[in-house]
Amino acid sequence: MTTELIIEITSVIFGLTALFLASKARQRLSPGSIRKYIDNFSVCLVFIVIFSLWQTVRDIATIQYGIGEIVKFPEYIFIIGAYIAFIISAYRVVHISHEFGFKKEGASIGEILEERKKKK
Numbered sequence: 001m002t003t004e005l006i007i008e009i010t011s012v013i014f015g016l017t018a019l020f021l022a023s024k025a026r027q028r029l030s031p032g033s034i035r036k037y038i039d040n041f042s043v044c045l046v047f048i049v050i051f052s053l054w055q056t057v058r059d060i061a062t063i064q065y066g067i068g069e070i071v072k073f074p075e076y077i078f079i080i081g082a083y084i085a086f087i088i089s090a091y092r093v094v095h096i097s098h099e100f101g102f103k104k105e106g107a108s109i110g111e112i113l114e115e116r117k118k119k120k
Helices: 001-028 033-061 061-067 068-101 104-117
Strands: none
Touching: 001 033, 001 104
């Protein structure tokens, strides 16, 4: 077993563990923006785990030598899917920041706290 294969298997295990933890977190959240974010995060993670799993299976079976370069195309599809899911997730995070963002209020609170420190 090569070092590369050990790293690939470890990556798949970490990915599956992350999916499991995200699933547990999702179950504990009430429906809303944060839960939707976890859903988006999980979709990104699924694409990356499938990519890692595909690479691992391909290397174990060494099918890349028997069939040719065509077995690499699914990897590109999985990574493109992950990037698209990341873009959607980032957009939704922007939406969540508008929903929960307290930037203006935070600045006002900071000013009030500074004034209180000066008075003491």
